[in-house]
Amino acid sequence: MIETGIPKLDEFLGGGIPKGKSLVYYIQPGVEGEVFGLQTIYNSLKKGDTGVFVVSSTIPDIIKGQFRDFGWDISKFKDKFFFVDAYDSLIGAPSNEKYVVPNPDNIEAFSKIIISAIKELPPSTIVFGSLSTIIDLCGEKETMQAVMTWNKMAKIYDHVLVYNFTAWPYSEESLKAIKEDMFNAVISVGGIAERVIFGQYFGILKADWTTEIKKSMLFRVLRPGGIKLYIPKILVTGPFDSGKSTFVHALSTRAISVDRLGTTIALDHGHVDYKGFSADIFGTPGQERFDPIIKLLSGESMGVFLIVDSTNPTDFIRAKQMLEITKSYGLPFVIIANKQDLPGALTPEEIREQFDLSHDVPIVPVIAKDKKGVYEAFEVLIDKITGGL
Amino acid sequence: MTDTIELLDKLIADLKKSGGVESCAAVSRDGLLIRSSMQKEQLAESFAAMSATMLGAAETASTELGKGVPNRVIVESTMGRLIAVGAGPKALLVVIVSPETGLGLILLELDKAANKLKELLE
Structure with a gap:
């Protein structure tokens, strides 16, 4: 062979x-x-x-x-x-x-x-x-x-x-x-x-x-480099202050953000080269007043990271709503249970219950600011996109 | 398919030849790079995403205020200008020009190219 x-x-x-x-x-x-x-x-x-x-x-x-x-x-x-x-x-x-x-x-x-x-x-x-x-x-x-x-x-x-x-x-x-x-x-x-x-x-x-x-x-x-598998767009979305930009930067080889006063107002754009894959990552703003921009940028994604703040279950409704805004239903998605290091963070299983999610939706525990779990999450999503062999 | 790509490359190459144009790119409305004259593809990809956001935000702001769809977005700085125009529902065209370049001619060329791009993608 x-x-x-x-x-x-x-x-x-x-x-x-x-x-x-x-x-x-x-x-x-x-x-x-x-x-x-x-x-x-x-x-x-x-x-x-x-x-x-x-x-x-x-x-x-x-x-x-x-x-x-x-x-x-x-x-x-x-x-x-x-x-x-x-x-x-x-x-x-x-x-x-x-x-x-x-x-x-x-x-x-x-x-x-x-x-x-x-x-x-x-x-x-x-x-x-x-x-x-x-x-x-x-x-x-x-x-x-x-x-x-x-x-x-x-x-x-x-x-x-x-x-x-x-x-x-x-x-x-x-x-x-x-x-x-x-x-x-x-x-x-x-x-x-x-x-x-x-x-x-x-x-x-x-x-x-x-x-x-x-x-x-x-x-x-x-x-x-030679042949790399290419994923033109992976969307990173989630409620305000859940750590989307941090996640994009933690995952990307290089990334830029448009943020003012500590919040993303336009988008984060990053590029990942990992294990023979080359992917572009688009991070959306989280606040509702930016919804038109989210709609604008979310077309043609091949997969979605939905970031949630594990310490803040009240935001989960907004998170679900964002999946709808980005028209991401039907696309492969992975839920990122961010901020696992903070006191009071819910475990992935608790989040699954709160979210009322079926068992085949992957929830990956992540501490984006320490880059913990981000590549694991990437692999899980890539597997879902490529049909998970 | 191959033909479309060749035509796109020609369109970009022609636009690049217009006086004062430093680089140009065709970008999908949702921020993906279609084709650019930039050597570094990774730079071009961020540039594409940002340009699409800019034009999209401008169009949303302007139509929300009842002022219709803007013709273009021009960003001016001492180092040069960045101009983004819509090219139909699927794409937009962006150029970066040097600061001393007159706007008249370049806007004309850009509109022409945008029309062609729109037809190409139909």
């Missing part, structure tokens, strides 16, 4: 990609998809595996530069990481790589080199930087045949084959074959325009070694 290193994807795949299997990243044109192959190979190198990267669309040095841009140091894997250079011969440049394809536009020459790598190397992760470029150079039918052979051989030699494939308008049959038949797993990588959020997502179309999880995740590509 090798891990793809892409957050949540390994979980969705039941741990990763088993040896001998093939996987294709099926990428919509215009989406930043090439990074998937890079992140997968870097992760398996990190775990001590041997890696092979097949370069078809640019010189190997550019690919090495891309690894550096993502902050991934590949120089320490020199004796375990090899390139198959299927580009330099095209432009007549000399190559220093271990494997060089002399005629990258001839599939037989190409296949010969790939097969010798498959035979010579110990079980490795072999990543094809651009299957689409190979198809463009060698022809659709010819390339598909070769890919089938490579996949078959990989099974016997226990390699994992990973392909980046950009779904240009090739023939219907080819696209269908790639999507449905040729690989053990297909991860689709695409773009969405959901109302006005312009995002990129990935999802599993197929994975024959595990029960398929039809869940899509939004992601963004950071340099350095």
